Amino acid sequence: MRWSKYYIPTLRDDQSEAELISHQLLLRGGYIRKLASGVYFYLPLMQRVIDKFSNIVRDEMNKAGALEVTMSVLCPAEVWEKSGRYQTYGPLMMHLKDRHQHDMLLCPTHEESATSLIAGEVRSYRQLPLNLYQIQVKFRDEIRPRFGLMRGREFIMKDAYTFDADEESFARSYQGMVDAYYAIFKRAGLDVLKVESDTGNMGGKRAHEFMLLVDTNAGEEKIAACESCGYAANVEKSKFKDGSGVKPDSEIKEMESIDTPGAATIEEVTAFLKVDATRLVKTLLFVADGKPVAALVRGDRDLNEIKLKRALGAVELEMADADIVNQVTGAPVGFAGPVGLRQEIPLLVDPLAVAVKNCVVGANENEKHILNVNIDRDFKATQVVDLSEARAGDLCPECGEVMVVKDGIEVGNTFMLGTKYSEALGAKFLDAEGNENPCIMGSYGIGITRTPQAALERFHDEKGIIWPKNIAPFLVEIVPLKMEDPAQAEAAEKIYQDLTSAGIDVLIDDRDERPGVKFNDADLIGLPIRLTIGAKSLKNGKVEVKTRASSDMNLVALEDVVEAVQGLAETLN
Ligand code: ATP
């Protein structure tokens, strides 16, 4: 490809719309442009990246026996009404009406479509297992579209759906997808961590996420990991043993109300009462599907909202505002407690909060707390359930060693769906004995547009992008320093032809620009290998070869360039 005929609108300055380095680099490198919040154009370079990554995904999915299909993005509401998700999926779904006022949606995911596709058609166990996948656009009206392609409202996903006759066969299908995922991410130059995760609005039994670990501020997910036994889980799911080592009091004391002027937050109360935060139990008020609920966790622990949502089976969950806090407690924010609430609401209590004896809680009165509160004696829990977020220093639930917490970006996931969708949408088959059974299903996603951007959080330097070779838009950039010099132009053209004939993707910067401009652009767009053609080395029949990642430069004879590039590519990620 010739730069002069291509469209690479690079930008010199930082763009204010981009918070993340990866987003910044895609904008500045001329890869993407924004049309609206969470809606982007993919420019020619980005299109090539998407194609490269899609082809890796397609190849590995095909190898694993999955069959590519395309399911429509537009879907009638009825299909989603059958699973119940038309109501429960919430505001994330993009709705529309057709000209007959018929309710339609733009699919945020395709479990319903895939299941309805085979329902009534796949009738015998002999037709199973079946794995259907697509690489397709999805729509989600994300509450916080941000970070460029990381969290768009329109984005591309690879999604696959498996249908099996029994658990044993399903286990093989699931493992087949897990293996394919490792192979896909490895080819894309990314080492990923498979972690246990919440099943969320997908339903089903178990799920895993594939995380790209990052040390930038792009990690939207936190992972509790045990480096000793390999246990790893999203903190929204992670089990753990408390690592704080606190011991409960042995003697139960009488409740006592106490004034705490000016002390509302955990820090203020612990400072005022001169007690450790582990002696406090905080009462957090939420509104779950329109109704107030209270969640109690030990003073030093963070509540994880996904754990709470799961415990409640809620679709929508938000922190209660000051008005609701006041209605429920009769006090301003900061003094809620389980004893003497004005309204009877569900009280969900974390086991670590249950274990605190003689705890300090809010008194539901301004600037007052109660000492020596004990569960069962002083208040009753509606449910005792794990609500605390795992943190660094907690102990592994499997082996008891100390865990660490890492930041990650979710690039893919796999769900064990069970029979939720097959029962609801009638995807049933006759087994060998002639009995009718629902298919056992799995669903499997990979972010086709998110993953390459996520990769850039890892692969960049202060000058720009450093693409992993297999998802780079081109492997090589040829930079003739002076196009007006016929010798340089001719040598560049020859190398361009030789590399192209050898099946290597090449971009030649044939613009009449100063070398400085060309080098800056080359560093910014980040192609893995650069060939520089200048008068001096050309006199000796040589060109300069270097990788984007390293400053080492080699002189290579014109006739050896193809071999040198192939050899160098072998050594690159
Ligand atoms: P997240 O927790 O990040 O919102 P999710 O659990 O909703 O993701 P899935 O619905 O299973 O994810 O989607 C499969 C994959 O699609 C994700 O692993 C991610 O890579 C990608 N993806 C999900 N939502 C978006 C989005 N809004 N923009 C870009 N990619 C996305």
Ligand code: MG
């Ligand atoms: Mg999501």
